[in-house]
Amino acid sequence: MNFPQNRAFEWVSQNLQPFVLGVLVLLATARFLYVLWPKWRIFRQVPGEDRFKYPLKRLGHTFRIAFLQAKMFKEAKAGWMHALIFWGFLIFLLRAAWFFFIGFFPAVELDGGGLETLYFFFKDSFIVLVTLAAIYALYRRTVERPERLTLSLEGIVILVLILAIMMSDALFDAGWQARNPQASMSGAWLGSLIAPMLSVFEVTAIIHLHNMAYWMHVICTLYFMTLLPGSKHFHIVTSIPNVFFSNGFEGGNQLHRIDFENEELENYGVSKIEEFSWKKLLDLHTCTECGRCDVACPALASGKPLSPKQLTVDLRDHLNNETPHLLDNDPQRSDGPLLLGGIINDETIWSCTTCGACEEECPVMIEYVNKVVDLRRGLVLMENRYPAEFANAFKSLETQSNPWGFGSNTRADWAQELDIKTWDKNNPTEYLYFVGCNGSFDDRGKKIATAVVHSLKSAGVAFSILGNDEGCTGDPARRAGNEYLFDMLASKNAELFKEKSVMKIVTHCPHCFNSLKNEYAEFGVELDVIHH
Numbered sequence: 001m002n003f004p005q006n007r008a009f010e011w012v013s014q015n016l017q018p019f020v021l022g023v024l025v026l027l028a029t030a031r032f033l034y035v036l037w038p039k040w041r042i043f044r045q046v047p048g049e050d051r052f053k054y055p056l057k058r059l060g061h062t063f064r065i066a067f068l069q070a071k072m073f074k075e076a077k078a079g080w081m082h083a084l085i086f087w088g089f090l091i092f093l094l095r096a097a098w099f100f101f102i103g104f105f106p107a108v109e110l111d112g113g114g115l116e117t118l119y120f121f122f123k124d125s126f127i128v129l130v131t132l133a134a135i136y137a138l139y140r141r142t143v144e145r146p147e148r149l150t151l152s153l154e155g156i157v158i159l160v161l162i163l164a165i166m167m168s169d170a171l172f173d174a175g176w177q178a179r180n181p182q183a184s185m186s187g188a189w190l191g192s193l194i195a196p197m198l199s200v201f202e203v204t205a206i207i208h209l210h211n212m213a214y215w216m217h218v219i220c221t222l223y224f225m226t227l228l229p230g231s232k233h234f235h236i237v238t239s240i241p242n243v244f245f246s247n248g249f250e251g252g253n254q255l256h257r258i259d260f261e262n263e264e265l266e267n268y269g270v271s272k273i274e275e276f277s278w279k280k281l282l283d284l285h286t287c288t289e290c291g292r293c294d295v296a297c298p299a300l301a302s303g304k305p306l307s308p309k310q311l312t313v314d315l316r317d318h319l320n321n322e323t324p325h326l327l328d329n330d331p332q333r334s335d336g337p338l339l340l341g342g343i344i345n346d347e348t349i350w351s352c353t354t355c356g357a358c359e360e361e362c363p364v365m366i367e368y369v370n371k372v373v374d375l376r377r378g379l380v381l382m383e384n385r386y387p388a389e390f391a392n393a394f395k396s397l398e399t400q401s402n403p404w405g406f407g408s409n410t411r412a413d414w415a416q417e418l419d420i421k422t423w424d425k426n427n428p429t430e431y432l433y434f435v436g437c438n439g440s441f442d443d444r445g446k447k448i449a450t451a452v453v454h455s456l457k458s459a460g461v462a463f464s465i466l467g468n469d470e471g472c473t474g475d476p477a478r479r480a481g482n483e484y485l486f487d488m489l490a491s492k493n494a495e496l497f498k499e500k501s502v503m504k505i506v507t508h509c510p511h512c513f514n515s516l517k518n519e520y521a522e523f524g525v526e527l528d529v530i531h532h
C-alpha cells in the first residue's frame with residue numbers, strides 16, 4: 001500500500017474533513033498571529049542594526065550552532081536530550097505538513113517511492129528517540145530539578161504535548177496497519193510493530209483509535225503552535241534566526257560608536273526598553289531560561305547581584321508589559337517602572353565584568369556585553385549616574401590617558417633601561433609593541449612588559465614603542481559606559497596610528513587586544529593586531 005492511503009474518515013467524513021481542519025487551523029493561526037503581531041510591530045519600530053553582512057559565514061555558523069547543536073554537548077546528557085528533540089522537531093515538521101495535507105486533500109494520493117520509505121524509517125526511529133528524550137526531560141524537570149533551570153508548568157505542558165504528538169503519530173500508522181493487515185508499510189517499522197498489539201481490541205475500537213490518533217496529532221500540533229509566541233518556548237521560532245543574526249563568528253562585542261555630532265540624536269545608550277535595537281530584542285525573546293549563562297558568570301559566582309539569565313528574563317518581561325503602551329503611544333506609560341534603577345538595579349548593571357563567559361556558553365547566541373554597555377551608556381551619558389570611584393578614573397583617563405592618574409609624561413619610564421626604539425615613521429619597525437596602561441604603570445604589568453621585550457628581542461622581532469605618545473585605548477571608559485571619553489581617546493590613538501603609519505601591533509593585555517583589533521576599525525584604522 002501507499003502511505004497516503006492511510007486516512008481516517010469515521011469521526012469526520014471525507015467531505016467534511018477539510019472544513020473542520022480549516023476551522024481549527026484558522027483558529028490556531030489567528031491566535032498565533034494575534035500574539036506575534038505586536039512583537040513584530042515593535043521590531044519594526046525600534047532602532048535598526050546591520051546584521052546582514054557576511055551571509056555565508058552566518059549560514060555556516062547557523063548550521064554549526066543551531067542545526068548541529070554544537071554548544072549543547074558540553075553537558076552530554078542534557079545536550080543529547082535537547083539535540084534529539086530539536087532534530088526530531090525538524091523531521092516532524094514534514095510529518096505535520098503531511099497530516100494537514102491529507103486532511104485538506106483527503107482524496108489526493110502521493111507516492112514518494114523510496115524516499116518516502118526512507119523518511120518513514122527515520123521518522124519512526126525519531127519517534128522512539130524523541131519520546132525517550134522527552135521522558136528524560138520530564139524526569140529532569142520533576143525529579144532531578146537542576147538548579148540552573150527555570151522550572152515551569154508550561155515546560156511540562158510542552159513536553160506532554162511532544163509526547164502526545166509522538167504517540168499519536170505511531171498510533172496513526174499502527175491503527176491503519178491493524179485495520180489493513182494485508183498492507184505492507186515499508187519504512188514505518190514502529191507502526192508495523194505496534195499494529196499486532198492492537199489486535200486485542202475489537203475492530204470498532206481500532207477504528208476509533210485510528211481516528212483519535214489523527215485528530216490528537218493535528219490538535220496537539222496546533223495547540224503547541226499557539227503556545228509558542230506567548231511563552232519562553234518562542235525560542236523554538238526565534239533561535240535559528242537569532243543564531244543567524246548573531247556575530248559569534250566574529251571577535252568583539254558589537255559595540256558601536258555613537259555619532260555625537262548628530263544633533264538629531266536625543267538619547268545615548270539605553271534608558272528605555274525600546275531604545276534597544278531589534279537584534280537585542282530578538283535576544284530577549286530567544287532566551288530558553290536554561291541557566292547555562294548563570295553557571296558561567298563570575299559575577300554571580302562571587303555573590304554579586306547579577307544573574308545574566310534573570311537580567312534577560314526581566315528585560316523580556318518588561319518588554320512584553322510595555323509592548324501595548326509602546327504601540328498605542330500611551331502617555332500613561334511614564335507611570336510604569338523605570339528601566340534603569342527600576343526594572344534593573346544599577347548595582348546589577350555595574351556588577352558585570354563584561355567578560356563574555358555567558359555569551360560563550362549560551363546555546364542560542366544571546367549577546368550580553370553590548371546590552372550591559374548600552375545600559376551603562378544610558379546611566380552615564382543620560383543620567384550621569386555611576387559608582388563614585390569611577391569619577392577619578394574618568395578624570396584620569398581624560399587628563400593623563402590612564403585610569404590611575406599617573407602623569408602621561410611618565411608613561412615610558414618603565415622602558416628607560418631597556419634600550420627600546422621609539423616608533424619613527426621615517427624608519428618604522430615591522431611591529432609596534434602597544435604597552436597599554438597596565439604594562440606602563442602597574443608594577444606587575446611592568447615586569448610582564450619587560451619580559452615581553454626580552455622575548456621579542458631574543459626572537460629577533462623588529463619592534464618599537466610609542467613612548468609617551470601612547471595613550472589608553474579607551475577600553476575602560478567604553479566598558480564603563482562613558483562612550484564620549486572612549487571616543488575621544490580612541491580618536492586620538494587612531495590619528496596617531498595613521499600619522500605614524502602603524503599597521504601591525506603586538507598588544508600587552510587582552511583589553512588592548514580586543515579594543516584595537518575589534519573596535520578601532522570604526523575610527524578609520526585597519527590594524528593587524530596580535531597578542532604577545
Ligand code: SF4
Nearest residue numbers: 297352353355356358
Ligand atoms: S559578561 Fe557579565 S553577565 Fe556575562 S558572564 Fe561575564 S560578568 Fe556575567
Ligand code: SF4
Nearest residue numbers: 287288290291293362
Ligand atoms: S541567555 Fe542563553 S544561556 Fe542564559 S538562560 Fe538564556 S538561553 Fe540559557
